[in-house]
Amino acid sequence: MKTSIFDIENWQEIGATLARNKTRTFLTAFGIFWGTAMLAMLFGGAQGFEGMMRRNFAGFATNLGGVFSNRRTVPYKGFNKGSDWDITSQDVEIIRRLAPAIEYSTEMNLRSATAAYGTQTKSANAMGVEGEYAGIMNPVIIEGRFINNSDVTNERKVAVIGKNIATSLFGSDSPIGKYISVDGIYFLTVGVASQLSEVSIGGRLDDNIVIPSTTLRRAYNSGNKVNFFVYTAPPGHSPSDNESVMRRVLATAHSISPDDKVAIEFMDISEQFEMIDKLFLGISLLALFVGFGSLMAGVIGVGNIMWIVVKERTREFGIRRAIGAKPLDITVQVLSESILLTLVAGTLGVCFGALVLGIADSLTYDPLLGHAGFELPFKTALIIVGTFFLLGSAAGTVPAIKAMKIKPIEAINDK
Amino acid sequence: MIGHLNEETVISLRDINKTYPGAVPLHVLKDISLDIRKGELVSIMGASGSGKSTLLNILGILDNYDSGTYMLDGTAIRDLSENRAAELRNRMIGFVFQSFNLISYKNALENVALPLFYQGIGRKKRNRLAMEQLERMGLADRAHHLPGELSGGQKQRVAIARAIVTNPSLILADEPTGALDSITSGEVMGVFRELNESGMTIVIVTHDPGVGASTNRIIRIADGRIEGSSDTPDFKKEQ
Numbered sequence: 001m002k003t004s005i006f007d008i009e010n011w012q013e014i015g016a017t018l019a020r021n022k023t024r025t026f027l028t029a030f031g032i033f034w035g036t037a038m039l040a041m042l043f044g045g046a047q048g049f050e051g052m053m054r055r056n057f058a059g060f061a062t063n064l065g066g067v068f069s070n071r072r073t074v075p076y077k078g079f080n081k082g083s084d085w086d087i088t089s090q091d092v093e094i095i096r097r098l099a100p101a102i103e104y105s106t107e108m109n110l111r112s113a114t115a116a117y118g119t120q121t122k123s124a125n126a127m128g129v130e131g132e133y134a135g136i137m138n139p140v141i142i143e144g145r146f147i148n149n150s151d152v153t154n155e156r157k158v159a160v161i162g163k164n165i166a167t168s169l170f171g172s173d174s175p176i177g178k179y180i181s182v183d184g185i186y187f188l189t190v191g192v193a194s195q196l197s198e199v200s201i202g203g204r205l206d207d208n209i210v211i212p213s214t215t216l217r218r219a220y221n222s223g224n225k226v227n228f229f230v231y232t233a234p235p236g237h238s239p240s241d242n243e244s245v246m247r248r249v250l251a252t253a254h255s256i257s258p259d260d261k262v263a264i265e266f267m268d269i270s271e272q273f274e275m276i277d278k279l280f281l282g283i284s285l286l287a288l289f290v291g292f293g294s295l296m297a298g299v300i301g302v303g304n305i306m307w308i309v310v311k312e313r314t315r316e317f318g319i320r321r322a323i324g325a326k327p328l329d330i331t332v333q334v335l336s337e338s339i340l341l342t343l344v345a346g347t348l349g350v351c352f353g354a355l356v357l358g359i360a361d362s363l364t365y366d367p368l369l370g371h372a373g374f375e376l377p378f379k380t381a382l383i384i385v386g387t388f389f390l391l392g393s394a395a396g397t398v399p400a401i402k403a404m405k406i407k408p409i410e411a412i413n414d415k
Numbered sequence: 416m417i418g419h420l421n422e423e424t425v426i427s428l429r430d431i432n433k434t435y436p437g438a439v440p441l442h443v444l445k446d447i448s449l450d451i452r453k454g455e456l457v458s459i460m461g462a463s464g465s466g467k468s469t470l471l472n473i474l475g476i477l478d479n480y481d482s483g484t485y486m487l488d489g490t491a492i493r494d495l496s497e498n499r500a501a502e503l504r505n506r507m508i509g510f511v512f513q514s515f516n517l518i519s520y521k522n523a524l525e526n527v528a529l530p531l532f533y534q535g536i537g538r539k540k541r542n543r544l545a546m547e548q549l550e551r552m553g554l555a556d557r558a559h560h561l562p563g564e565l566s567g568g569q570k571q572r573v574a575i576a577r578a579i580v581t582n583p584s585l586i587l588a589d590e591p592t593g594a595l596d597s598i599t600s601g602e603v604m605g606v607f608r609e610l611n612e613s614g615m616t617i618v619i620v621t622h623d624p625g626v627g628a629s630t631n632r633i634i635r636i637a638d639g640r641i642e643g644s645s646d647t648p649d650f651k652k653e654q
Contacts, residue, residue, distance in 0.1 A: 322510050323530045327501075407478075
């Protein structure tokens with residue numbers, strides 16, 4: 001005898017059985033549909049939400065560290081509490097030599113300035129940086145080029161202007177090769193830049209005028225003073241790996257008390273991003289938990305319905321057993337129903353979830369930043385349907401085994 | 416007839432006992448010994464609770480017995496696995512029940528074809544064989560009707576067609592006319608007689624003397640024992 005699962009009539013019969021109880025089938029299928037759709041939407045939604053948030057940091061190094069000076073808060077070696085001090089370019093050179101975990105680094109100096117071209121003027125931040133700044137902020141070069149180390153070494157009077165400055169001063173014309181005035185000093189415009197990230201140091205690049213740090217120091221007569229020193233740690237390292245060296249170098253060079261943690265302000269952005277990562281992990285886990293809860297509700301629904309089906313059809317199973325059905329035939333028949341219901345409704349649910357995610361992804365699309373990532377990878381969709389298939393089958397197995405164990409004579413006599 | 420096993424014997428029971436366990440165990444069959452030969456049309460009669468349905472269930476391999484021996488067409492029926500029992504029921508026995516026991520959402524043709532489905536016979540062939548039996552029962556025009564669209568007599572004829580479609584060694588009928596009026600009962604008994612005349616062995620459990628009278632042999636059972644068989648001289652016609 002053959003197993004009924006391979007017989008088309010068996011499947012037609014299952015379809016007919018499901019069609020006979022339309023309301024019940026619909027409600028059970030909806031439970032499964034909603035369970036898989038919720039899991040898919042929560043999974044893809046959490047991913048998309050994370051993508052949207054991460055887009056705000058696009059191009060911004062998340063393993064960023066930095067150090068800047070504050071007034072002393074502890075009197076030390078003749079320096080009073082409240083006295084000023086500044087990081088110097090010599091400090092920066094020593095730190096670069098001694099710090100164990102620096103990948104890209106730059107000194108940064110900021111000044112409020114007025115930029116002018118012809119009759120057009122615009123208030124802006126003048127920002128002095130070194131060539132490796134581009135490795136830290138990943139600016140979007142709209143036109144021309146960015147500041148490089150040669151510009152810094154040769155103290156060139158070149159400027160990269162933010163796209164908003166370019167629009168204000170030049171309208172739709174190209175600023176490249178033209179001289180702009182920054183607080184009365186002329187700089188050759190070599191590039192126009194923007195930034196993807198909503199996060200920045202020293203103001204948004206779109207509104208800044210970036211010039212070589214050495215040029216800025218000379219132009220503003222700030223000697224060797226440096227406002228900030230920022231850097232990224234190489235993969236596998238944390239920015240904080242450099243903290244003790246930096247504090248030691250700066251405290252020694254500027255007679256700062258080793259106990260004065262405020263005077264030398266150290267920052268590690270990676271700690272903030274770790275917190276954000278944990279937040280996203282929490283959101284993903286919550287989404288999975290809620291989604292799995294919906295899925296389990298659907299699975300329990302399938303199990304319940306299968307119990308009812310077995311109870312309702314006990315007599316029929318008895319008749320089938322009397323005329324030659326083997327216990328396995330009955331099990332396969334019951335399981336086939338739950339499998340068909342689970343597969344069809346589960347697949348539709350995942351498709352619906354993917355459709356909703358697709359709509360959300362297109363609504364949140366940004367031409368510059370790209371897609372947020374509201375999507376359901378095919379593999380994940382298969383895993384969801386597969387999980388539901390396994391759990392749905394497991395839920396149908398217990399009633400199916402119960403059906404298998406019914407004695408034909410008891411089943412025939414069942415009222 | 417209570418005799419010994421020979422080639423013509425389809426059913427041979429020897430000292431069959433059956434007790435239903437419980438707070439007070441119920442000994443429903445007591446040392447039942449019985450032979451039914453090939454081609455017989457036999458009725459088993461008895462009052463309610465006499466054990467006749469239990470005997471039919473044992474004959475139909477639907478229930479087990481506690482002791483004794485049961486040979487069905489030369490095959491020992493004892494401690495069978497569920498699968499083996501299902502196979503033997505499918506190939507050797509055709510059942511006809513009082514309440515027809517047709518599957519309500521299958522049409523007449525599908526109901527008749529169902530035992531063949533469990534034999535693994537392909538759809539075309541089983542539909543052809545099922546249609547042949549429906550034609551034999553005069554129900555070809557009702558082949559695609561659901562049981563709910565058939566009269567009681569038609570339902571029972573569909574059930575008989577289902578019972579004979581596998582060409583079994585034995586037809587077991589449990590009160591086959593119990594749910595029918597007298598005219599339809601007569602028609603159904605006519606069908607059984609025709610089948611018997613074509614060589615089928617038929618055992619009918621009934622409490623209806625009219626049904627018993629239209630069989631070739633009556634086996635009377637009372638209080639779990641065989642009280643007598645109409646082919647023996649000491650058999651009392653009315654008890």
